[in-house]
Amino acid sequence: MTSHDRFPAPTDPQAEELDADIVSIRAEIQKLQRRKRFLASSLLASDPIQKLLRKPTTSFHDEPTLRLEPPSNSIRRNSISIQRPSPTAPKENLLGIRIDVCTRGGRFAKPYYLLLKRERARGDPEKRFKVHRHTVPAFISLAKLQSVYLPFPGSGHDREGQEDSETDDVELSKASQRAKGARKQDLHAFVRELRRELVAWHLRSDAVELLREKLGLSEAESEAAAVQRLSPESKAGVISVTATAVEARYVRVEWEDGRVGRFKLTNSGIVERAVVIGDKGGVKQTEDAMTGGGGRVETLLDRLKEHDG
Amino acid sequence: MARPRTVRAPTSASLPNNLRIPSTSPSLSKTLGKLSRQSLLDLALTWLDDQNSASFVPFLKGDERGSRDDDDDEALPYPAAETVEEVRQIYEDLQERKGGKREVLERILEGDWRHGLTLRQLAMVDLRYMDDHPSSLRWTALELSRIDPRRKESASKNGSEDWSANLPRIQAASFVKALQQEVASLVKAHYHLARSSTLPLTFLRIFVVDSPYQPPQQSPEIFADSARIIYVAFPDSCPFIYTSVAASTGAKPAAPPSTSIATDSRSLQRLVRDAIPKALSRPHERYTLKATALAAKNLPTLLALRGPGRSTAANGSFSIFADAALEGSPLDPRPADTVSAEDHILGGQRRPLGTEDKENGDPENSASQKVCKRPSSRRDTDTVPLTPDSKKRRLAVESRFGTAGSSLNPAPLDRLDVRFLDALDSGLEDEEEQPSSTHPVVSLSFTGSDVIGGIRQLAELGVVDPHRMPSWLTGEEAVSMATVKSGQRVKMS
Numbered sequence: 105m106t107s108h109d110r111f112p113a114p115t116d117p118q119a120e121e122l123d124a125d126i127v128s129i130r131a132e133i134q135k136l137q138r139r140k141r142f143l144a145s146s147l148l149a150s151d152p153i154q155k156l157l158r159k160p161t162t163s164f165h166d167e168p169t170l171r172l173e174p175p176s177n178s179i180r181r182n183s184i185s186i187q188r189p190s191p192t193a194p195k196e197n198l199l200g201i202r203i204d205v206c207t208r209g210g211r212f213a214k215p216y217y218l219l220l221k222r223e224r225a226r227g228d229p230e231k232r233f234k235v236h237r238h239t240v241p242a243f244i245s246l247a248k249l250q251s252v253y254l255p256f257p258g259s260g261h262d263r264e265g266q267e268d269s270e271t272d273d274v275e276l277s278k279a280s281q282r283a284k285g286a287r288k289q290d291l292h293a294f295v296r297e298l299r300r301e302l303v304a305w306h307l308r309s310d311a312v313e314l315l316r317e318k319l320g321l322s323e324a325e326s327e328a329a330a331v332q333r334l335s336p337e338s339k340a341g342v343i344s345v346t347a348t349a350v351e352a353r354y355v356r357v358e359w360e361d362g363r364v365g366r367f368k369l370t371n372s373g374i375v376e377r378a379v380v381i382g383d384k385g386g387v388k389q390t391e392d393a394m395t396g397g398g399g400r401v402e403t404l405l406d407r408l409k410e411h412d413g
Numbered sequence: 414m415a416r417p418r419t420v421r422a423p424t425s426a427s428l429p430n431n432l433r434i435p436s437t438s439p440s441l442s443k444t445l446g447k448l449s450r451q452s453l454l455d456l457a458l459t460w461l462d463d464q465n466s467a468s469f470v471p472f473l474k475g476d477e478r479g480s481r482d483d484d485d486d487e488a489l490p491y492p493a494a495e496t497v498e499e500v501r502q503i504y505e506d507l508q509e510r511k512g513g514k515r516e517v518l519e520r521i522l523e524g525d526w527r528h529g530l531t532l533r534q535l536a537m538v539d540l541r542y543m544d545d546h547p548s549s550l551r552w553t554a555l556e557l558s559r560i561d562p563r564r565k566e567s568a569s570k571n572g573s574e575d576w577s578a579n580l581p582r583i584q585a586a587s588f589v590k591a592l593q594q595e596v597a598s599l600v601k602a603h604y605h606l607a608r609s610s611t612l613p614l615t616f617l618r619i620f621v622v623d624s625p626y627q628p629p630q631q632s633p634e635i636f637a638d639s640a641r642i643i644y645v646a647f648p649d650s651c652p653f654i655y656t657s658v659a660a661s662t663g664a665k666p667a668a669p670p671s672t673s674i675a676t677d678s679r680s681l682q683r684l685v686r687d688a689i690p691k692a693l694s695r696p697h698e699r700y701t702l703k704a705t706a707l708a709a710k711n712l713p714t715l716l717a718l719r720g721p722g723r724s725t726a727a728n729g730s731f732s733i734f735a736d737a738a739l740e741g742s743p744l745d746p747r748p749a750d751t752v753s754a755e756d757h758i759l760g761g762q763r764r765p766l767g768t769e770d771k772e773n774g775d776p777e778n779s780a781s782q783k784v785c786k787r788p789s790s791r792r793d794t795d796t797v798p799l800t801p802d803s804k805k806r807r808l809a810v811e812s813r814f815g816t817a818g819s820s821l822n823p824a825p826l827d828r829l830d831v832r833f834l835d836a837l838d839s840g841l842e843d844e845e846e847q848p849s850s851t852h853p854v855v856s857l858s859f860t861g862s863d864v865i866g867g868i869r870q871l872a873e874l875g876v877v878d879p880h881r882m883p884s885w886l887t888g889e890e891a892v893s894m895a896t897v898k899s900g901q902r903v904k905m906s
Contacts, residue, residue: 217727217734237731239723242651246726350613350650350721 198236203299208310216240216302218295223256232256232289243351244301253294304371309352311373311401315345318405340408363387367394374399427593428603428622430468433529436522440637441530444538445521450514452541454504457521460534461501469534471500471525491524500525535636536605536618543644544610548710548827550644552655554719555702557690588692589617595688596621600681609646612712613721614655617645621681643682645689646712651721653705655712656686706892710827717824718891724824729889732815809879810872813887814865825863826893831885832856834898 147153201218218238222231233254235246250256319342344358348366357365363382370376378394380387393411394404434441445453460469474493494500503525507517526534543549589604596602603620621641635641644657690700709715717724724735833855861867865888872879879887885895885902895902 214723216723219727219731219734237727237734239727239735241723242653242721242725245652 199233201295203295203302205299205302205306207306208313213306214239218298220291233291240298240302241305241350243349244298244305246298249294249297249301253297254289254291256289300371305351307373308369308371309347311369312345312347312352312355314402315355315404319343319345321345340405340412342405342408363390365390365394369401373401375401375404424626425597427597428532428601428620430531430533430603430605432532432603434532434535434636435529436527438634438636440634441535442518442522444535444542444637445518446514447542448514448538449545450512450517452545453514453517453521454508456534456537456541457504457517457525458501458508459537461497461504466497469526469531471497472528473497473500491520491527494525532603532620532636533605536603536620537607539618539642540605540607540609540616543616547612547712550657551708551710552644552646552657552712552715553708554653554655554705554715556705556719557652557654557693557700558703560699560701585615592619592685592688592692595691596685599684602685612716613649614712614716615647615649617647619643619645619685621685623681640679641681643685648716648720651719651725653715653719654689654702655715655719656689706894708828708893709825711825714824714826725891728815728891729884729887730813730815731889736816803875806875806879807873810869813872813879813882814869826865826888827860827862829859829864829886829893829895830856831858831895831897834896834903 199220199222201220203216203218205213205216207213216239218240219236220233221236223234224231234256235250235254238246240246321344341359341361342357343360344356346356348354348356353369355367355369357367357380359365359382361382361384363380363384365378365380367378368376375395376399378391380390380394382390389411390408393407397403397407448456459465461471472493474495494503503520504517507520522530530538585606589606593602593604601622601624605618605620607616607618608614609616619642620636621643622635642657646655648655686702690702694700705719707715707719709718716722718728719725722735724732727735859868868877868882868886871877872882883897883900884890885892885897890902892902897903
């Protein structure tokens with residue numbers, strides 16, 4: 105449509121005709137889109153589809169109840185095999201693992217991928233797995249996880265670039281023998297731990313986001329309406345809640361009277377430790393209020409309010 | 414040996430924030446001149462902000478009377494203001510009207526800060542310039558790694574496994590203090606920590622002098638000497654740091670620590686660089702810096718390739734995974750291969766923003782998006798009808814490069830250096846142009862604004878066979894320096 109020239113004088117009958125055509129085609133497109141939307145939604149709403157969807161116990165949490173094991177169907181682990189594209193790489197397929205994490209509001213985050221290669225260590229009859237490429241954020245140490253669950257003998261001098269950080273983990277893998285017998289690889293445990301860590305991260309950042317929404321600080325204003333905004337007095341004077349880094353392990357809180365604090369979130373959503381600094385005192389009680397009462401992060405503001413009131 | 418009257422004493426303290434550089438020094442006006450008018454105004458207004466004006470006091474009437482009564486006001490083009498508010502008003506007025514940056518610059522240097530800019534102000538000017546020009550420096554990515562395995566052993570034994578990476582938690586003030594302790598005896602320095610306004614980074618700017626005297630004896634010119642300035646950038650939540658020091662990494666690993674007396678700025682830089690991991694370390698938690706064979710001019714590139722995000726360990730052909738261009742949400746009713754990669758990526762970006770309140774993989778929304786996206790999403794060769802041959806080639810290129818080097822993944826490398834270790838007779842067949850001398854060392858250097866993107870274009874044009882390209886050429890290895898033996902990148906240790 106952009107190629108259509110707009111003349112200064114639109115009196116040209118041909119141009120007008122074309123314009124009319126365009127208008128009618130656009131209307132047609134819109135009509136068809138609406139029809140498609142309608143069909144799609146009625147299809148999704150139809151009984152058989154609904155039954156199919158409900159088969160596993162669907163319980164999407166729209167509030168971030170920080171559970172370690174999210175509903176079973178919100179995690180899908182797919183394994184696929186992928187050919188390595190590089191001509192110099194061994195012509196063996198990679199094992200791909202996909203981890204889906206369900207976040208707040210029943211949405212899925214971008215899937216995480218793990219691509220494992222099989223390699224034979226020197227003097228080892230069996231091939232072992234090794235992470236080749238992955239899309240796991242850097243603050244989760246895959247090298248540590250690998251050294252415990254996917255031990256690879258002599259992984260110190262890795263030829264592939266990505267696993268550089270393993271050099272100092274050789275000793276660690278020795279230490280991690282524990283009850284694993286002859287250092288067997290445990291792919292299931294590896295994926296389970298990794299997924300647990302990813303889910304915990306998402307839940308932590310969701311919890312911070314929930315607090316922000318309650319305080320009306322969230323950028324996503326449209327969704328903030330869903331959570332009931334707190335009245336000014338129930339905000340307990342908190343003016344800012346922000347995660348200190350991407351991993352959302354530590355959260356910084358600011359009060360309107362100039363107090364600043366920081367708390368640590370555990371994987372299970374408990375405020376583990378809190379530090380508050382202020383000029384006026386009364387700080388110890390605030391700290392206690394943050395960590396006390398079960399320490400759930402979702403109810404943090406309520407506890408602060410009780411403490412204030 | 415004509416010494417100025419002020420007493421200089423050798424100390425081990427750092428250079429103070431409020432050390433003033435005479436505003437007449439030409440290097441100062443050169444440094445400020447690099448900034449745009451808008452940036453200069455922003456900075457001046459930051460300095461005059463209520464919170465900051467105490468540390469960046471402008472030149473006021475009171476100072477004038479105190480310092481030099483004999484000077485007559487008329488000789489100066491910028492009469493001193495009475496209060497900070499007045500000065501602020503001047504800059505606000507300047508902001509509202511159009512004009513050259515010259516007037517702002519002169520106003521700053523000859524008017525309101527005629528008594529000199531402080532070191533801190535100079536540091537802010539430099540950082541502002543960096544925010545405006547993210548590719549003004551060449552950055553090297555280094556990896557932080559723990560050198561104390563025993564500590565980790567006990568950590569994994571006590572059951573509460575912590576899989577978070579080895580990220581030292583930095584408290585800015587104590588880190589700078591530790592760094593100062595490390596280098597104080599050798600180097601005198603000024604530190605400035607600031608958060609980048611555009612990128613998830615924290616910058617540390619270190620200015621080094623080799624004089625132990627409190628007001629350094631050198632001429633004020635050295636304060637803007639870029640060779641004496643070291644930048645360190647700490648990206649959020651990842652075990653990497655970036656430095657502007659062209660460190661002894663890559664091709665020449667582990668340069669022997671020279672025992673010569675450190676007076677030139679390069680060895681001062683090295684001293685500081687060596688001190689950084691020590692300053693980050695704590696008892697039972699020691700860190701070291703390792704080279705990661707990546708240096709680039711563009712900070713976003715470093716963030717993409719050695720950053721906290723998804724793309725750090727999935728590049729080149731694997732970048733489709735990093736961008737989640739392969740499949741959509743598990744609730745997406747459409748089969749994955751019917752949706753364009755762009756759509757997946759956009760879908761993935763849209764979701765965390767939470768702009769729309771609908772179900773996952775909402776069919777109508779994405780479908781309508783697809784309708785309007787599909788025709789335009791093809792890159793520049795849009796209009797040319799595809800022959801089966803070029804279609805095949807495009808597929809091959811996409812399978813090798815993924816989204817790297819395309820418009821979707823803006824992480825340009827400005828340089829790629831490759832060194833081949835193969836002996837010619839046994840090695841690669843690509844090097845036939847080399848005469849058969851004994852063990853020549855073949856190295857390749859690519860430079861340009863976007864090396865990987867350029868190679869991708871070559872492959873798209875059919876100049877390079879994408880199937881036979883090694884992975885270090887497609888950006889898969891995410892390095893800018895590579896040593897290659899029989900087609901595979903080898904790690905120099």
